[in-house]
Amino acid sequence: SQQGEEDPQALSIQEGENATMNCSYKTSINNLQWYRQNSGRGLVHLILIRSNEREKHSGRLRVTLDTSKKSSSLLITASRAADTASYFCATGPTGANNLFFGTGTRLTVIP
Amino acid sequence: EADIYQTPRYLVIGTGKKITLECSQTMGHDKMYWYQQDPGMELHLIHYSYGVNSTEKGDLSSESTVSRIRTEHFPLTLESARPSHTSQYLCASSAAGTGNEKLFFGSGTQLSVL
Numbered sequence: 049s050q051q052g053e054e055d056p057q058a059l060s061i062q063e064g065e066n067a068t069m070n071c072s073y074k075t076s077i078n079n080l081q082w083y084r085q086n087s088g089r090g091l092v093h094l095i096l097i098r099s100n101e102r103e104k105h106s107g108r109l110r111v112t113l114d115t116s117k118k119s120s121s122l123l124i125t126a127s128r129a130a131d132t133a134s135y136f137c138a139t140g141p142t143g144a145n146n147l148f149f150g151t152g153t154r155l156t157v158i159p
Numbered sequence: 160e161a162d163i164y165q166t167p168r169y170l171v172i173g174t175g176k177k178i179t180l181e182c183s184q185t186m187g188h189d190k191m192y193w194y195q196q197d198p199g200m201e202l203h204l205i206h207y208s209y210g211v212n213s214t215e216k217g218d219l220s221s222e223s224t225v226s227r228i229r230t231e232h233f234p235l236t237l238e239s240a241r242p243s244h245t246s247q248y249l250c251a252s253s254a255a256g257t258g259n260e261k262l263f264f265g266s267g268t269q270l271s272v273l
Contacts, residue, residue: 089267147262
């Protein structure tokens, strides 16, 4: 399966700390995207990184992509209680039009 | 804020009922998708459409059907609901492009079949 695998499955940190979650995938990709999902809601797009990019920033988010290792990481700096959610990576495989979602990391930020 | 809407938000029905989950978007997106997600699990693509009168089955086999008569509307129908259909159903859309564009999601429909 092309679906990504996030690691860790769950992460609990104190407010103000940084949170890092990782995603691994199996085949070559056009891009990799990260989404956030609050409990029982739809997903919200956070950031997209293309296969020819190595790092991208958006506010407190930093995403890296290593295509040789087929892996990506999402760093949330100075976390807030409002960051509590599940985070999913989604890969866009080369030659495919659809996205494949990983299993998600459930982040809890303790005030 | 994404302009994609799903109704109902919650639905509890008995086995054997026919149901339709509604999804509409006002962004003029050509591509629309239905995902199924069990609690704490990954999303599975069950249907997608790249335009009017175009529908395809996704990676996860589903007994549901979809239609795309209008660009903005992509309803999902279950002819005879069963407890195994209990899940969250998420609708999404994306702009036309070379593929793998970012998705805009609705808030989801939580379906419970008793």
